[in-house]
Amino acid sequence: MRGFFRGRKVSKRRELLAAEAAEWLTVLDGADRRRREQFAQWLRTSPEHVREFLAAAAVWDSLPGVSSQPSAEALARLARQSDNVLPLGGAGRGEAGKGARRFGRRRLGWAAAAAVAVALAAALRVFAPFSEPPPMEYATQVGEQLSVSLADGSVVTLNTRSALEVAYSPRYRDVRMSGGEALFEAAEDAERPFRVFAGGAMIEAVGTRFNVRQRSGEVVVTVLEGAVDVSAERSSGNAARLRPAAAVRVAEDQQARAADEGIVVVDRDAGAAIAWRERRLVFDALPVRAVIEEFNRYQAPPVVVADAAVAELPISGVFRSDDRESFLQFLSQMGIAEHSTQPDGVIVLSAVERRQTAP
Amino acid sequence: MSPAREAPAGQRPERPPVFSVSQHAKLLAFLNARLANEQDARELAQEAYLRLLRATRARLIEDPAAYLFRIARNLLYEWYVSLPPASEPLSGSAPSSDMAVEEQAALAQHMDRLESALRQLPPKRRAVVLMHRRDGMTYKEIGAALGISASMVKKHLALGLACCRLACADFSGGER
Known part of the structure; x- marks a missing residue:
């Protein structure tokens, strides 16, 4: 995928982003729900992704307006003629390789020039405040x-x-x-x-x-x-x-x-500490109040613990952060606490009547 | 988020947005010409992104691209109503007739870059891009004409498009 662009130098990351945006444009038409979901997720990765997609779409939509290109027949002919000359997908790399060999053959001066260019580029990067992106805010x-x-x-x-x-x-x-x-x-x-x-x-x-x-x-x-x-x-x-x-x-x-x-x-x-990335919550002898606090981070309306003794009971286990319900079930099955939902959606956790007899 | 967030028309009934989702080609031509300024492009993308994040999952997934375009369109609209009335190129008619001179120049430059980027593509890739985008041929038809598979057509199309986009990099900002 990398190294396909033959124009002026662009970063690999940028090239990859452009390729991804372009790929989305080619598959979106008639995409099923799963695809659209994936696309939505891709779009929401960062503002760069949004910008890239808008830019790619602009190019996509302006392509029908080109006027100086050969006809479809002529293009097909050219493509067939080139079959033996240009390998599929690797055209850019081949050419770059040739160039590099030519440079390396004799002219030592080129190496020095290149070193200066690299140093210059590094200096520009450090001293070019305008190339810095503006502050970006992200929130979930x-x-x-x-x-x-x-x-x-x-x-x-x-x-x-x-x-x-x-x-x-x-x-x-x-x-x-x-x-x-x-x-x-x-x-x-x-x-x-x-x-x-x-x-x-x-x-x-x-x-x-x-x-x-x-x-x-x-x-x-x-x-x-x-x-x-x-x-x-x-x-x-x-x-x-x-x-x-x-x-x-x-x-x-x-x-x-x-x-x-x-x-x-x-x-x-x-x-x-990073189990949350897999939407897992890991508790190791954590009091119920802390566990509930953890679940409340992921889901609203909140659960409130109405009983002080229940609040301090230690809990161990692994739960899905988006499945508070199964934790509440766990509590009532173990006879630790029972829950009820108020009209406003808040879930109240209270002591079980016969707690002493429970396991 | 309430739908009203994406509908600035509510605040300004006298000037409703003129683009519809299906008109996004026009919008993007507009974007092209208008957002030659890198800062504007970045800000627009940033704002569009934040609105995407606020969108409910269900609404976004229904048609993410259309949703994004709607956001971009509203943003452009908001951007225009915030400008002094002297520059008022936003109207229902074709952008070309309304665009200021420098916008037309920017669009012409964009088309020049596009043409030259196409000429630099490997022949097969260029053929795929033009046959699909200009001549409206399906992936299958193109595959038959060039003797390659439909999935190969798709791959050439994506890479060709990416090259064109990179060649036009600065029209909508970018590190270079």
């Missing part, structure tokens, strides 16, 4: 998840009810979370640190995978790959709140909790 609603590919190849996956802003500048790749949870897969770029700001904490990473969850009063950072540095965000009003001021290094399979008391690092199975 209750029960929604969203994956976004960023300009540098990093990928951010937002969990339910989350919001963040991506503001890349020539020196930093900054992401500001205003709430919720997100998994970051930061592309490697030692020159331009990838930083996440959440709840007064700053998480800095270079080429790594980590999950950030913001909840009332604390920020939880779990590292799946590589390492991150967690520190207090200096410019924020809460700056002094987080201690120590120096960054704390968090390694693979470790988790940092940043709250008023400071930053605490513990070992943690990182897999459980």
